[in-house]
Amino acid sequence: MTAYSPRELYLQNFHDRVAGATSAAFASLPAKTPFREYKSSYDLLCSIVLESPSPRTLLDVACGDGHLLRLLSDSSRPLQLIGVDISQGDLDIARAALPGNVRLLRERAQEMSLDTGSVDIVVSHMALMLMDDIEQVLQEIRRVLIPGGTLAVVVGRSFLLGEANDVFLDLFRPIARQSLPPLKLGDRRTGSVEGWVELLRTGFEDWHFEDIDVPWEPAPQELWQALTETYDVDRLPDEARCQLRDQLIPAWAGLQDDRGHIHTGWGLRLVRAQAC
């Protein structure tokens, strides 16, 4: 087994400390594509699975606390569900919430113990853009999928939506430069459609992309609270985090509507392809 990289050790440590952070942020916000609105970005992936002809075995890569697996296990479709993740904290929550026949494996997506051609559909929510050696991850996904099997993943597209993002970046960047050694997570190509096309060219065909907006109208304090559970803000030393908060909350106040809310949200992307 390959040793975890410093980036994987950080991600594992974060998700062990703040287990359930991703589903807390996304499970109750709607997700809008140019064509349809879903209850959440997890629900969007769930719909793709339930609309697929006859998947029997499904793998959720980096399943976290198992929120997506739970939606799928509650559906009427009989599916053999498997989740893989490196965070024991998240996997413990998943184990407690999921039926015993859901297989949960503490493994890196780069080297999974699943048999070749043993999975009909691979899903993943907000994880592939964080991973080291994405080419190896996609090769592993291709290996475990049957020929013609489906890959359907949601990844990040932009951080916050709208002006709240510009305000955040203007204040975050100088503070981070002074106090934070860079920890570049993931492969830059997972941030663009062109990059995904390059990555999927080997082993996949019929790729398809959709922008997903997850609109949210929090008060500044609520938005700050959510950002403390994101990697960049989490990694700041305490003093720098307080400095950022003290500058950001008043700066965001200028964006509040007459109810005190900021119109923002998260920018995501759906990536779909078939294994060839």
Ligand SMILES: C[S@@+](CC[C@H](N)C(=O)[O-])C[C@H]1O[C@@H](n2cnc3c(N)ncnc32)[C@H](O)[C@@H]1O
């Ligand atoms: C942002 S969270 C998303 C969790 C879950 N998919 C969700 O949306 O609720 C990213 C997850 O990726 C997992 N992860 C990161 N790198 C991984 C790797 N190389 N192999 C497996 N899991 C990984 C982390 O432990 C974490 O649970």
